[in-house]
Amino acid sequence: MEIRHYFGAVQSLLNDIPFAAVDRVVDILMQANRAGQTVFICGNGGSAATATHFGCDLAKRPIVPGQPRFRVVALTDNNALLTALGNDIGYDAVFAEQLLPLVRPGDVVIGISGSGNSPNVLNAIRVAKDAGAVTIGFCGYDGGRLKLAVDIPVHVPSNVMAMVEDVHLMLEHAICERLLALNQEAALGVTV
DSSP states (O other): OOHHHHHHHHHHHHTTOOHHHHHHHHHHHHHHHHTTOEEEEEESTHHHHHHHHHHHHHHHTTOOTTSOOOEEEETTOOHHHHHHHHHHTOGGGTTHHHHTTTOOTTOEEEEEESSSOOHHHHHHHHHHHHHTOEEEEEEOTTOHHHHHHSSEEEEOOOSOHHHHHHHHHHHHHHHHHHHHHHHHHHHTTOOO
């Protein structure tokens, strides 16, 4: 595929962004932040990198003096724990096992899976739902099982993993920019 065709395809995908779902994600994250809840994020491969990136951006980008900071944990970031759980229990449990002692009702768990069928992400969503957390899924392809398992699916309808990952990263950036704007408005006393 030529470079210009790649970008043309990504540009076409941007026309299909489920903005209503993305707006709901922003609302859920802001409500969780105001309530002092924790946001957990997980994914594999490129989606693990996006989970780490999202965790970093959510912890730092929306900071506004006088406004609460996000409590966020990227479940992808403790390599020792990931490999211990993978080795001793199984890779399908690496995120669920981390969530079990931590997740509480009202927390938010975000699963990122290009295919929508990553067993370890799906298991984390199951643990989250059992605990009473709000679940969000960023998925691609046909959405897979993740699209049906979460409270709020954010589906990027493409069968090209690289493009799905591109758009997922753009979405997390856009979400964090919106959260920053909402915090800035709140700091100025504007009703959000």
